[in-house]
Amino acid sequence: MAPDVSLAATPHRRLFAHFPWHVAFLVLAISAIGIWNLASASRSAHAPVWISQSSWMGAGIVVALAVTLVDHRAFHRLAWVFYAIVVVLLLLVMVKGRYVMGARRWLTFGPVNFQPSELAKLSVALAMASWFAADSEKRKDGYGLFGIVIPLGITFLPAALILKQPDLGTALIVLAVGITQILFAKVKWKTLALLAGVGVVGAVLVYPHLKPYQKKRVETFMNPQADALGAGYHATQSMIAVGSGQALGKGWAQGTQTYLSFLPEQHTDFIFSVWAEEHGFVGCLLLIALYFALVTSAVDIAGNARDRFGHFLAVGLTGMLFWQVFINIGMVIGVLPVVGVTLPLMSYGGSSVLVIYTAIGLLANVGMRRFVN
Structure with a gap:
């Protein structure tokens, strides 16, 4: 008797019947923009x-689709291997990394250059999800200070190696990913207050060890015009570009700050300034609305995940998206210091694009399988 092809295909049909197409639409819309x-x-x-x-x-897109085909629990088993590989790559950067603009952040393999620090965002999200999936069930009353020592260590190790490159922006995102996952693990209020105090003290202790240009950026944050041709140049030119867009913008390819190259790093860190100058306040609202919809969709996936690993993984990936958008837009409009954070799906960069699409694939993976046994 011939096998029933329709029944054999049912599991895959059921799986893709729950594919989060709205997430795919939002990602493709932002990518096209x-x-x-x-x-x-x-x-x-x-x-x-x-x-x-x-x-x-x-x-x-190919990577994201490939990731959705593998049950996310397989990534649970590989999380620590991937984390260890990324830590080794970060150590290798310190020895063999290629210098670009005074920083050693890149590894070169043949014709391919990539930033292991981008992979660190994913590795922390996966490792922390693996840890909390196994450990949180034992801690019904929540986490105290000693309970989060290991999760903090998982987060701080790659962040410290990235800060050494130096790459303050990516180090902050890696910290933000891990801390976001910790906050969703039922940490006791007293512990949260203590962590906040430790964070303030840590910032004070880290500050003297920052590179001179990083210190200068922080110092000119409150008043960029005080050194408008020096450390405050990036922030000043960015705010000029954003403000000159007014309500409707100057139009595509009509931005003078962009064309005359007054705007620094206009392909990467300050890509939002280009958008604001040419498409104005209305265009910025549209782009922010798309990001808001993407983040809230990711929050929904995290909240409805069928298992602990999927939940904590989605929380970490949602935190990665949210904090990159929040910090990047905040720094280009002058409400946060310039720390060098790219805008997901807008800023130029192969490593960043592949990591973001992998994160989207993992989110879709968790969302699809919440309905499947």
């Missing part, structure tokens, strides 16, 4: 980076 915006941002450059970005996003 990002490529369009990069085409304008790079019009005065020698190389049209939007073409390269399109290729990376195409590869990212």
Whole structure:
């Protein structure tokens, strides 16, 4: 008797029947805006980076789809292996890393250059999810200070190695991912208060060890105009670009701050400034609304995950998306110090694009399997 093909295909049909298509739509919409915006941002450059970005996003889509086909519990088993590999790569950066603009952040393998620090965001999210999935069930009354020593160590180790490169922005995102997961693990209020105090003291202790240019950026945060041609230049030019967009913007490819190259790092850290100058307040509201919808969709996936690992993984990935958007937009409009954080799916960068798409694939993975036994 011939096998029933329709029955054999049922599990896959059931799985993709619950695929979060709204998340896919939001990601593709932001990606399309990002490529369009990069085409304008790079019009005065020698190389049209939007073409390269399109290729990376195409590869990212393939990676995201591949990730959705594997049950997320398989990543539970591989989490610590991946974490260890990333830590080794970060150590390798310190020895063999390529210098770019005074920082050693890149590893080169043949024609490929990539930043292991981008992978650290995923590795922390996976390792912390693995830890809490196994440990949180034992702590019905919540976590005290000693209960979160190991999770803090998991987070701080790669963050410290990244800070050494130096890359303050990515180190902060890695910390934010881990701490977001810790906060969702029922930490006791007294412990939270103590952690806040430790955070303040830690910031004071870390500050003297920052690079001179990083210190200067923090010092000019409150008054960028005090050194408008020096440490405050990035923030000042960014705010000029954002403000000059007014309500409706100057129009695509009409941004003078962008075209005349007054705006620094306009393809990466300050890509939002390009968008604001050319599309104004209304365009910014549209983009922020898309990010808000993406983050709230990710929160919904985390809240409805069918297992602890999926829940904590989705929490970490949601935190990664949220904090990158929040810090990047905050720094380009002058309400946060300039620390070098890219805007997901908008800023140019192959490593960043692949990591974000992998995170989206993992989120979709968790969301799809909450309905499947």
